[in-house]
Amino acid sequence: xxxxxxxxxxxxxxxxxxxxxxRLAEVSPLILPAPSGVLRALAQNxxxxxxxxxxxxxxxxxxxxxxxCFAFATSVLLHFVGWAERGLMPLFVASQTIPLVALAPLMIxxxxxxxxxxxxxxxxxxxxxxxxxxxSGYRQTPAAFRELLGSMGANxxxxxxxxxxxxxxxxxxxxxxxxxxxxxxxxIFAEYxxxxxxxxxxILSAKNNFRADLVLAAVVVSACLTLTLLGALRLIDRWTAxxxxxxxxx
Amino acid sequence: xxxIRNLCIRAxxxxxxxxxxxxxxxxxxxxxxxxxGCGKTSILRWLAGIxxxxxxxxxxxxxxxxxxATPHPALCYQPQNDALFPWLTIIQxxxxxxxxxxxxxxxxxxxxxxxxxxxxLQGCENMFPSQLSGGMRQRAAFLRTVVQDGRFILLDExxxxxxxxxxxxxxxxxxxxxxxxxxxxxxxxxxxxxxxYMADRIIVMSSSPxxxxxxLPVDHMRGQRGETALAPMRDKLKSLLLEETP
Numbered sequence: 001x002x003x004x005x006x007x008x009x010x011x012x013x014x015x016x017x018x019x020x021x022x023r024l025a026e027v028s029p030l031i032l033p034a035p036s037g038v039l040r041a042l043a044q045n046x047x048x049x050x051x052x053x054x055x056x057x058x059x060x061x062x063x064x065x066x067x068x069c070f071a072f073a074t075s076v077l078l079h080f081v082g083w084a085e086r087g088l089m090p091l092f093v094a095s096q097t098i099p100l101v102a103l104a105p106l107m108i109x110x111x112x113x114x115x116x117x118x119x120x121x122x123x124x125x126x127x128x129x130x131x132x133x134x135x136s137g138y139r140q141t142p143a144a145f146r147e148l149l150g151s152m153g154a155n156x157x158x159x160x161x162x163x164x165x166x167x168x169x170x171x172x173x174x175x176x177x178x179x180x181x182x183x184x185x186x187x188i189f190a191e192y193x194x195x196x197x198x199x200x201x202x203i204l205s206a207k208n209n210f211r212a213d214l215v216l217a218a219v220v221v222s223a224c225l226t227l228t229l230l231g232a233l234r235l236i237d238r239w240t241a242x243x244x245x246x247x248x249x250x
Numbered sequence: 251x252x253x254i255r256n257l258c259i260r261a262x263x264x265x266x267x268x269x270x271x272x273x274x275x276x277x278x279x280x281x282x283x284x285x286x287g288c289g290k291t292s293i294l295r296w297l298a299g300i301x302x303x304x305x306x307x308x309x310x311x312x313x314x315x316x317x318x319a320t321p322h323p324a325l326c327y328q329p330q331n332d333a334l335f336p337w338l339t340i341i342q343x344x345x346x347x348x349x350x351x352x353x354x355x356x357x358x359x360x361x362x363x364x365x366x367x368x369x370x371l372q373g374c375e376n377m378f379p380s381q382l383s384g385g386m387r388q389r390a391a392f393l394r395t396v397v398q399d400g401r402f403i404l405l406d407e408x409x410x411x412x413x414x415x416x417x418x419x420x421x422x423x424x425x426x427x428x429x430x431x432x433x434x435x436x437x438x439x440x441x442x443x444x445x446x447y448m449a450d451r452i453i454v455m456s457s458s459p460x461x462x463x464x465x466l467p468v469d470h471m472r473g474q475r476g477e478t479a480l481a482p483m484r485d486k487l488k489s490l491l492l493e494e495t496p
Contacts, residue, residue, distance in 0.1 A: 144329045144331055145333060147295075147300040147333075148327070148329055149346075149350065150321065151299060151300050152321065152327075152346065152350040152351070153350060158350060162335075162346070163335070166335070166337045169337075242337040242378070
Protein backbone atom coordinates (compact mmCIF):
# COMPACT_ATOMS: atom_id res chain seq x y z
CA UNK A 1 0.00 0.00 0.00
CA UNK A 2 1.49 3.38 -0.94
CA UNK A 3 2.52 5.43 2.11
CA UNK A 4 0.36 8.36 1.01
CA UNK A 5 -2.85 6.28 0.69
CA UNK A 6 -4.11 6.65 4.31
CA UNK A 7 -3.64 10.43 4.09
CA UNK A 8 -5.51 10.54 0.78
CA UNK A 9 -8.39 8.49 2.18
CA UNK A 10 -8.68 10.72 5.27
CA UNK A 11 -8.50 13.91 3.19
CA UNK A 12 -11.17 12.58 0.80
CA UNK A 13 -13.44 11.67 3.72
CA UNK A 14 -13.02 15.13 5.21
CA UNK A 15 -13.82 16.83 1.90
CA UNK A 16 -16.85 14.65 1.27
CA UNK A 17 -18.13 15.38 4.81
CA UNK A 18 -17.54 19.11 4.35
CA UNK A 19 -19.29 19.13 0.95
CA UNK A 20 -22.25 17.14 2.32
CA UNK A 21 -22.62 19.43 5.34
CA UNK A 22 -22.62 22.60 3.18
CA ARG A 23 -25.24 21.15 0.82
CA LEU A 24 -27.52 19.54 3.40
CA ALA A 25 -27.38 22.37 5.95
CA GLU A 26 -27.57 24.99 3.17
CA VAL A 27 -24.75 27.01 4.72
CA SER A 28 -24.22 30.39 3.07
CA PRO A 29 -21.15 30.34 0.77
CA LEU A 30 -20.21 33.71 2.28
CA ILE A 31 -19.55 31.95 5.57
CA LEU A 32 -18.44 28.46 4.56
CA PRO A 33 -18.15 27.66 0.86
CA ALA A 34 -18.22 23.98 -0.11
CA PRO A 35 -14.99 22.42 -1.45
CA SER A 36 -16.55 22.38 -4.92
CA GLY A 37 -17.15 26.14 -4.61
CA VAL A 38 -13.55 26.70 -3.51
CA LEU A 39 -12.27 24.69 -6.47
CA ARG A 40 -14.55 26.61 -8.83
CA ALA A 41 -13.26 29.94 -7.46
CA LEU A 42 -9.69 28.69 -7.80
CA ALA A 43 -10.25 27.66 -11.41
CA GLN A 44 -11.95 30.95 -12.31
CA ASN A 45 -9.24 33.09 -10.69
CA UNK A 46 -6.26 30.86 -11.43
CA UNK A 47 -4.30 33.51 -13.33
CA UNK A 48 -4.56 36.09 -10.56
CA UNK A 49 -3.97 33.60 -7.73
CA UNK A 50 -1.10 32.07 -9.69
CA UNK A 51 0.56 35.47 -10.07
CA UNK A 52 0.25 36.17 -6.33
CA UNK A 53 1.42 32.64 -5.48
CA UNK A 54 4.50 33.12 -7.69
CA UNK A 55 5.39 36.29 -5.77
CA UNK A 56 4.93 34.51 -2.43
CA UNK A 57 7.00 31.53 -3.53
CA UNK A 58 9.78 33.84 -4.74
CA UNK A 59 9.92 35.75 -1.44
CA UNK A 60 9.72 32.55 0.61
CA UNK A 61 12.46 30.85 -1.43
CA UNK A 62 14.75 33.86 -1.21
CA UNK A 63 14.15 34.31 2.53
CA UNK A 64 14.50 30.60 3.19
CA UNK A 65 17.73 30.34 1.18
CA UNK A 66 19.26 33.32 2.98
CA UNK A 67 18.05 31.84 6.25
CA UNK A 68 19.86 28.54 5.52
CA CYS A 69 23.10 30.47 4.84
CA PHE A 70 22.63 32.59 7.95
CA ALA A 71 21.80 29.57 10.15
CA PHE A 72 24.81 27.63 8.83
CA ALA A 73 27.25 30.52 9.28
CA THR A 74 25.91 31.19 12.78
CA SER A 75 26.07 27.50 13.72
CA VAL A 76 29.74 27.32 12.67
CA LEU A 77 30.51 30.45 14.71
CA LEU A 78 28.70 29.12 17.77
CA HIS A 79 30.30 25.68 17.39
CA PHE A 80 33.83 27.07 17.35
CA VAL A 81 33.51 30.04 19.68
CA GLY A 82 32.18 28.96 23.05
CA TRP A 83 31.61 32.46 24.40
CA ALA A 84 29.64 33.39 21.26
CA GLU A 85 27.22 30.55 21.95
CA ARG A 86 26.84 31.58 25.58
CA GLY A 87 26.33 35.21 24.57
CA LEU A 88 24.16 34.87 21.48
CA MET A 89 21.90 31.91 22.22
CA PRO A 90 19.77 33.74 24.82
CA LEU A 91 19.30 36.57 22.29
CA PHE A 92 18.28 34.14 19.57
CA VAL A 93 15.85 32.44 21.94
CA ALA A 94 14.43 35.85 22.92
CA SER A 95 13.99 36.72 19.23
CA GLN A 96 11.68 33.74 18.90
CA THR A 97 9.38 35.03 21.62
CA ILE A 98 8.52 38.26 19.71
CA PRO A 99 4.96 37.91 18.39
CA LEU A 100 4.84 38.12 14.59
CA VAL A 101 1.61 40.10 14.91
CA ALA A 102 3.60 42.91 16.53
CA LEU A 103 6.74 42.56 14.46
CA ALA A 104 5.35 42.31 10.92
CA PRO A 105 3.66 45.77 10.85
CA LEU A 106 6.76 47.32 12.43
CA MET A 107 8.96 45.77 9.73
CA ILE A 108 6.69 47.29 7.06
CA UNK A 109 6.86 50.62 8.86
CA UNK A 110 10.65 50.56 9.05
CA UNK A 111 11.52 49.03 5.67
CA UNK A 112 8.53 49.87 3.44
CA UNK A 113 6.43 47.62 1.20
CA UNK A 114 9.37 46.14 -0.71
CA UNK A 115 11.10 42.79 -0.51
CA UNK A 116 13.33 43.49 2.48
CA UNK A 117 10.83 43.36 5.39
CA UNK A 118 9.28 40.15 4.09
CA UNK A 119 12.62 38.44 3.59
CA UNK A 120 13.73 39.56 7.05
CA UNK A 121 10.58 38.16 8.59
CA UNK A 122 11.04 34.80 6.83
CA UNK A 123 14.64 34.67 8.07
CA UNK A 124 13.58 35.52 11.61
CA UNK A 125 10.96 32.76 11.66
CA UNK A 126 12.89 30.01 9.87
CA UNK A 127 16.52 30.34 10.94
CA UNK A 128 16.14 29.31 14.58
CA UNK A 129 14.93 25.71 14.06
CA UNK A 130 17.75 25.20 11.55
CA UNK A 131 20.33 26.70 13.90
CA UNK A 132 19.21 24.48 16.76
CA UNK A 133 19.16 21.37 14.60
CA UNK A 134 22.65 22.09 13.25
CA UNK A 135 24.11 22.68 16.71
CA SER A 136 22.45 19.56 18.05
CA GLY A 137 23.71 17.61 15.03
CA TYR A 138 27.30 18.74 15.60
CA ARG A 139 27.04 17.59 19.21
CA GLN A 140 25.84 14.17 18.09
CA THR A 141 29.17 13.45 16.38
CA PRO A 142 30.36 10.15 17.87
CA ALA A 143 33.36 10.70 20.16
CA ALA A 144 35.13 7.79 18.43
CA PHE A 145 35.11 9.71 15.12
CA ARG A 146 36.53 12.87 16.70
CA GLU A 147 39.18 10.87 18.55
CA LEU A 148 40.18 8.87 15.51
CA LEU A 149 40.68 12.03 13.45
CA GLY A 150 42.46 13.70 16.37
CA SER A 151 44.88 10.77 16.62
CA MET A 152 45.59 11.19 12.90
CA GLY A 153 46.63 14.78 13.55
CA ALA A 154 43.48 16.47 12.19
CA ASN A 155 42.86 20.00 13.43
CA UNK A 156 39.50 21.30 14.74
CA UNK A 157 38.38 22.55 11.34
CA UNK A 158 39.23 19.22 9.72
CA UNK A 159 37.39 17.28 12.43
CA UNK A 160 34.42 19.58 11.88
CA UNK A 161 34.49 19.13 8.10
CA UNK A 162 35.05 15.38 8.10
CA UNK A 163 33.01 14.26 11.12
CA UNK A 164 30.76 16.91 12.68
CA UNK A 165 29.27 18.22 9.45
CA UNK A 166 28.28 14.84 7.97
CA UNK A 167 27.05 13.68 11.41
CA UNK A 168 24.77 16.72 11.60
CA UNK A 169 23.11 15.96 8.26
CA UNK A 170 20.03 14.06 9.54
CA UNK A 171 19.34 16.61 12.29
CA UNK A 172 19.85 19.48 9.86
CA UNK A 173 17.41 18.00 7.35
CA UNK A 174 14.80 17.62 10.09
CA UNK A 175 15.27 21.30 11.01
CA UNK A 176 15.15 22.24 7.35
CA UNK A 177 11.78 20.53 6.91
CA UNK A 178 10.33 22.27 9.97
CA UNK A 179 11.59 25.64 8.73
CA UNK A 180 10.28 25.03 5.21
CA UNK A 181 6.76 24.68 6.59
CA UNK A 182 7.17 28.04 8.36
CA UNK A 183 8.63 29.84 5.33
CA UNK A 184 5.41 30.14 3.28
CA UNK A 185 3.31 30.98 6.35
CA UNK A 186 5.77 33.70 7.42
CA UNK A 187 5.79 35.20 3.92
CA ILE A 188 2.00 35.26 3.77
CA PHE A 189 1.93 36.89 7.19
CA ALA A 190 4.40 39.56 6.10
CA GLU A 191 2.36 40.22 2.95
CA TYR A 192 -0.79 40.37 5.04
CA UNK A 193 0.77 43.16 7.10
CA UNK A 194 1.50 45.18 3.99
CA UNK A 195 2.37 44.39 0.39
CA UNK A 196 1.38 45.13 -3.17
CA UNK A 197 1.41 41.54 -4.40
CA UNK A 198 1.45 38.08 -2.85
CA UNK A 199 -0.98 35.58 -1.37
CA UNK A 200 -1.09 37.48 1.94
CA UNK A 201 -2.43 40.66 0.42
CA UNK A 202 -4.71 38.62 -1.85
CA ILE A 203 -6.23 36.87 1.18
CA LEU A 204 -6.69 40.23 2.94
CA SER A 205 -8.43 41.76 -0.05
CA ALA A 206 -10.63 38.65 -0.57
CA LYS A 207 -11.60 38.71 3.11
CA ASN A 208 -12.51 42.41 2.90
CA ASN A 209 -14.76 41.59 -0.06
CA PHE A 210 -16.46 38.73 1.86
CA ARG A 211 -15.10 36.16 -0.62
CA ALA A 212 -14.49 33.22 1.71
CA ASP A 213 -14.17 30.98 -1.37
CA LEU A 214 -11.20 33.00 -2.63
CA VAL A 215 -9.63 33.07 0.84
CA LEU A 216 -9.83 29.27 0.97
CA ALA A 217 -8.60 28.98 -2.62
CA ALA A 218 -5.50 30.98 -1.62
CA VAL A 219 -5.10 28.73 1.44
CA VAL A 220 -5.18 25.66 -0.82
CA VAL A 221 -2.49 27.21 -3.02
CA SER A 222 -0.34 28.12 0.00
CA ALA A 223 -0.58 24.52 1.24
CA CYS A 224 0.49 23.35 -2.22
CA LEU A 225 3.47 25.74 -2.13
CA THR A 226 4.58 24.35 1.25
CA LEU A 227 4.24 20.78 -0.05
CA THR A 228 6.26 21.74 -3.14
CA LEU A 229 9.02 23.15 -0.94
CA LEU A 230 8.98 19.99 1.22
CA GLY A 231 9.04 17.83 -1.91
CA ALA A 232 12.04 19.75 -3.24
CA LEU A 233 13.84 19.20 0.07
CA ARG A 234 13.05 15.51 -0.05
CA LEU A 235 14.55 15.29 -3.52
CA ILE A 236 17.68 17.12 -2.41
CA ASP A 237 17.89 14.76 0.57
CA ARG A 238 17.60 11.75 -1.73
CA TRP A 239 20.18 13.02 -4.22
CA THR A 240 22.73 13.88 -1.57
CA ALA A 241 22.24 10.85 0.73
CA UNK A 242 25.20 8.51 1.11
CA UNK A 243 25.63 5.09 2.71
CA UNK A 244 22.80 3.72 4.86
CA UNK A 245 20.72 6.88 4.40
CA UNK A 246 20.77 6.41 0.65
CA UNK A 247 19.43 2.87 1.01
CA UNK A 248 16.66 4.06 3.34
CA UNK A 249 15.40 6.22 0.50
CA UNK A 250 15.59 3.45 -2.07
CA UNK B 251 61.93 1.92 20.28
CA UNK B 252 59.15 3.83 21.96
CA UNK B 253 59.61 4.70 25.62
CA ILE B 254 57.11 6.00 28.09
CA ARG B 255 58.86 7.63 31.03
CA ASN B 256 57.37 8.43 34.39
CA LEU B 257 53.80 8.79 33.13
CA CYS B 258 51.30 10.08 35.68
CA ILE B 259 47.65 10.53 34.75
CA ARG B 260 45.00 12.10 36.96
CA ALA B 261 41.31 12.51 36.29
CA UNK B 262 40.16 15.19 38.73
CA UNK B 263 41.39 14.14 42.15
CA UNK B 264 41.72 10.50 41.17
CA UNK B 265 45.14 9.20 40.19
CA UNK B 266 44.83 6.70 37.36
CA UNK B 267 48.53 6.07 36.77
CA UNK B 268 51.51 7.00 38.78
CA UNK B 269 55.08 6.90 37.51
CA UNK B 270 54.62 4.37 34.67
CA UNK B 271 57.74 3.43 32.72
CA UNK B 272 57.29 1.22 29.67
CA UNK B 273 59.35 0.55 26.57
CA UNK B 274 57.81 -0.81 23.37
CA UNK B 275 60.00 -2.52 20.84
CA UNK B 276 59.59 -2.29 17.09
CA UNK B 277 57.80 -5.22 15.46
CA UNK B 278 56.80 -6.76 18.79
CA UNK B 279 53.29 -7.11 20.17
CA UNK B 280 52.97 -5.90 23.75
CA UNK B 281 49.65 -6.65 25.43
CA UNK B 282 48.49 -4.74 28.49
CA UNK B 283 45.95 -6.37 30.78
CA UNK B 284 44.58 -5.35 34.13
CA UNK B 285 41.41 -4.79 36.12
CA UNK B 286 38.85 -2.23 34.91
CA GLY B 287 39.86 1.33 35.75
CA CYS B 288 43.58 0.55 36.06
CA GLY B 289 44.41 3.11 33.36
CA LYS B 290 45.13 0.81 30.40
CA THR B 291 43.00 2.80 27.99
CA SER B 292 44.35 6.07 29.44
CA ILE B 293 47.88 5.04 28.40
CA LEU B 294 46.64 4.41 24.89
CA ARG B 295 44.73 7.68 24.68
CA TRP B 296 47.75 9.57 25.98
CA LEU B 297 49.94 7.94 23.34
CA ALA B 298 47.38 8.73 20.64
CA GLY B 299 47.17 12.36 21.76
CA ILE B 300 43.45 12.20 22.46
CA UNK B 301 43.34 12.35 26.26
CA UNK B 302 40.26 14.40 27.25
CA UNK B 303 40.87 17.89 28.70
CA UNK B 304 39.62 16.67 32.09
CA UNK B 305 42.58 14.29 32.24
CA UNK B 306 45.86 15.76 33.49
CA UNK B 307 48.94 13.92 32.39
CA UNK B 308 52.60 14.31 33.05
CA UNK B 309 55.34 12.22 31.51
CA UNK B 310 57.74 11.91 28.66
CA UNK B 311 57.49 10.01 25.41
CA UNK B 312 60.66 9.14 23.52
CA UNK B 313 61.00 7.66 20.05
CA UNK B 314 64.50 6.28 19.51
CA UNK B 315 65.67 8.47 22.35
CA UNK B 316 64.12 11.72 21.07
CA UNK B 317 61.22 13.32 22.91
CA UNK B 318 58.09 13.50 20.75
CA ALA B 319 54.70 15.15 21.10
CA THR B 320 51.42 13.43 20.37
CA PRO B 321 49.57 12.87 18.09
CA HIS B 322 52.58 11.64 16.15
CA PRO B 323 52.62 10.02 12.68
CA ALA B 324 54.67 7.10 14.02
CA LEU B 325 51.78 6.11 16.31
CA CYS B 326 48.55 4.93 14.71
CA TYR B 327 45.51 4.49 16.89
CA GLN B 328 42.60 2.15 16.36
CA PRO B 329 39.63 2.73 18.65
CA GLN B 330 37.59 0.06 20.41
CA ASN B 331 34.86 -0.03 17.79
CA ASP B 332 35.88 0.15 14.15
CA ALA B 333 34.87 3.85 13.90
CA LEU B 334 34.28 3.60 10.16
CA PHE B 335 32.43 6.66 8.90
CA PRO B 336 29.05 5.43 7.63
CA TRP B 337 28.84 8.09 4.90
CA LEU B 338 32.18 7.10 3.35
CA THR B 339 32.88 4.04 1.23
CA ILE B 340 35.42 1.51 2.50
CA ILE B 341 38.18 2.86 0.28
CA GLN B 342 37.41 6.42 1.41
CA UNK B 343 37.51 5.28 5.03
CA UNK B 344 40.79 3.47 4.49
CA UNK B 345 42.32 6.55 2.85
CA UNK B 346 41.32 8.90 5.67
CA UNK B 347 44.63 8.90 7.56
CA UNK B 348 46.65 9.45 4.39
CA UNK B 349 44.44 12.36 3.34
CA UNK B 350 44.82 13.99 6.73
CA UNK B 351 48.57 13.57 6.53
CA UNK B 352 48.48 15.71 3.39
CA UNK B 353 48.07 13.27 0.51
CA UNK B 354 45.52 14.11 -2.18
CA UNK B 355 42.39 11.98 -2.36
CA UNK B 356 43.55 10.35 -5.59
CA UNK B 357 47.06 9.72 -4.27
CA UNK B 358 45.68 8.18 -1.06
CA UNK B 359 43.34 5.87 -2.98
CA UNK B 360 46.18 4.77 -5.26
CA UNK B 361 48.21 3.77 -2.20
CA UNK B 362 45.31 1.99 -0.48
CA UNK B 363 43.70 0.15 -3.40
CA UNK B 364 46.42 -2.52 -3.90
CA UNK B 365 46.11 -3.61 -0.25
CA UNK B 366 42.43 -4.58 -0.48
CA UNK B 367 43.21 -8.06 -1.71
CA UNK B 368 45.68 -8.93 1.05
CA UNK B 369 43.22 -7.65 3.64
CA UNK B 370 40.46 -9.87 2.26
CA LEU B 371 38.43 -6.87 1.16
CA GLN B 372 38.60 -7.22 -2.59
CA GLY B 373 35.37 -6.03 -4.19
CA CYS B 374 34.39 -4.01 -1.12
CA GLU B 375 36.13 -0.82 -2.18
CA ASN B 376 32.96 1.07 -3.02
CA MET B 377 30.70 -0.49 -0.41
CA PHE B 378 29.58 1.36 2.69
CA PRO B 379 30.45 0.04 6.17
CA SER B 380 26.85 -0.97 6.90
CA GLN B 381 27.07 -3.44 4.02
CA LEU B 382 29.93 -5.38 5.66
CA SER B 383 29.98 -7.97 8.46
CA GLY B 384 31.63 -7.20 11.82
CA GLY B 385 34.83 -9.04 10.86
CA MET B 386 35.07 -7.29 7.48
CA ARG B 387 34.58 -3.93 9.15
CA GLN B 388 37.44 -4.68 11.53
CA ARG B 389 39.64 -5.60 8.58
CA ALA B 390 38.77 -2.29 6.93
CA ALA B 391 39.63 -0.48 10.16
CA PHE B 392 42.98 -2.32 10.33
CA LEU B 393 43.65 -1.41 6.73
CA ARG B 394 43.01 2.25 7.58
CA THR B 395 45.45 1.96 10.50
CA VAL B 396 48.15 -0.04 8.74
CA VAL B 397 48.19 2.06 5.60
CA GLN B 398 49.20 5.12 7.63
CA ASP B 399 52.59 3.47 7.87
CA GLY B 400 53.25 4.32 11.50
CA ARG B 401 55.90 2.29 13.32
CA PHE B 402 53.56 1.50 16.21
CA ILE B 403 49.91 0.53 16.22
CA LEU B 404 47.81 1.28 19.29
CA LEU B 405 44.90 -1.15 19.57
CA ASP B 406 42.17 -0.58 22.13
CA GLU B 407 40.34 -3.91 22.61
CA UNK B 408 39.96 -4.27 18.85
CA UNK B 409 37.97 -7.51 18.90
CA UNK B 410 35.72 -6.90 21.89
CA UNK B 411 32.63 -6.26 19.76
CA UNK B 412 33.02 -9.47 17.72
CA UNK B 413 31.48 -12.86 18.38
CA UNK B 414 33.80 -15.60 19.68
CA UNK B 415 34.40 -17.36 16.35
CA UNK B 416 35.00 -14.15 14.39
CA UNK B 417 37.30 -12.96 17.17
CA UNK B 418 39.48 -16.07 16.87
CA UNK B 419 39.59 -15.74 13.10
CA UNK B 420 40.48 -12.06 13.32
CA UNK B 421 43.28 -12.68 15.84
CA UNK B 422 44.82 -15.22 13.49
CA UNK B 423 44.29 -12.93 10.53
CA UNK B 424 45.90 -9.95 12.28
CA UNK B 425 48.97 -11.99 13.20
CA UNK B 426 49.34 -12.99 9.54
CA UNK B 427 49.04 -9.34 8.43
CA UNK B 428 51.63 -8.30 10.99
CA UNK B 429 53.88 -11.04 9.66
CA UNK B 430 53.63 -9.41 6.19
CA UNK B 431 53.95 -5.86 7.49
CA UNK B 432 55.71 -5.93 10.84
CA UNK B 433 54.82 -3.15 13.27
CA UNK B 434 55.21 -2.59 16.98
CA UNK B 435 51.81 -3.10 18.58
CA UNK B 436 50.42 -2.01 21.92
CA UNK B 437 47.34 -4.14 22.50
CA UNK B 438 44.96 -3.26 25.29
CA UNK B 439 42.72 -6.20 26.10
CA UNK B 440 40.56 -7.79 28.77
CA UNK B 441 40.81 -11.18 27.13
CA UNK B 442 43.56 -13.34 28.70
CA UNK B 443 43.43 -15.82 25.80
CA UNK B 444 43.88 -13.00 23.32
CA UNK B 445 46.88 -11.62 25.21
CA UNK B 446 48.47 -15.04 25.54
CA TYR B 447 47.81 -15.97 21.91
CA MET B 448 48.85 -12.75 20.22
CA ALA B 449 51.45 -10.98 22.32
CA ASP B 450 55.22 -11.37 22.53
CA ARG B 451 55.15 -9.72 25.92
CA ILE B 452 52.37 -9.19 28.45
CA ILE B 453 52.23 -6.31 30.91
CA VAL B 454 49.95 -6.87 33.90
CA MET B 455 48.67 -3.74 35.66
CA SER B 456 47.48 -3.33 39.22
CA SER B 457 44.12 -1.84 40.09
CA SER B 458 43.85 1.95 40.34
CA PRO B 459 46.22 3.78 40.62
CA UNK B 460 47.72 1.60 37.91
CA UNK B 461 51.28 0.36 38.07
CA UNK B 462 53.04 -2.55 36.40
CA UNK B 463 52.98 -5.65 38.59
CA UNK B 464 54.33 -8.11 36.04
CA UNK B 465 56.16 -7.95 32.73
CA LEU B 466 55.99 -11.42 31.19
CA PRO B 467 57.68 -12.50 27.97
CA VAL B 468 55.79 -15.11 25.95
CA ASP B 469 58.14 -17.90 24.98
CA HIS B 470 56.45 -19.60 22.05
CA MET B 471 56.50 -18.10 18.58
CA ARG B 472 53.39 -16.26 17.47
CA GLY B 473 51.04 -18.47 15.53
CA GLN B 474 52.58 -21.62 17.03
CA ARG B 475 50.79 -21.44 20.36
CA GLY B 476 48.48 -24.33 20.84
CA GLU B 477 46.17 -24.83 23.79
CA THR B 478 48.94 -26.66 25.73
CA ALA B 479 51.35 -23.78 25.30
CA LEU B 480 48.74 -21.14 26.15
CA ALA B 481 47.33 -22.75 29.29
CA PRO B 482 50.22 -22.04 31.75
CA MET B 483 50.47 -18.38 30.70
CA ARG B 484 46.69 -17.96 30.94
CA ASP B 485 46.68 -19.50 34.44
CA LYS B 486 49.51 -17.23 35.54
CA LEU B 487 47.70 -14.14 34.26
CA LYS B 488 44.47 -15.28 35.90
CA SER B 489 46.10 -15.72 39.30
CA LEU B 490 47.89 -12.34 39.04
CA LEU B 491 44.65 -10.57 38.18
CA LEU B 492 42.65 -12.35 40.87
CA GLU B 493 45.21 -11.27 43.46
CA GLU B 494 44.83 -7.68 42.26
CA THR B 495 41.04 -7.57 42.12
CA PRO B 496 39.50 -6.96 45.55
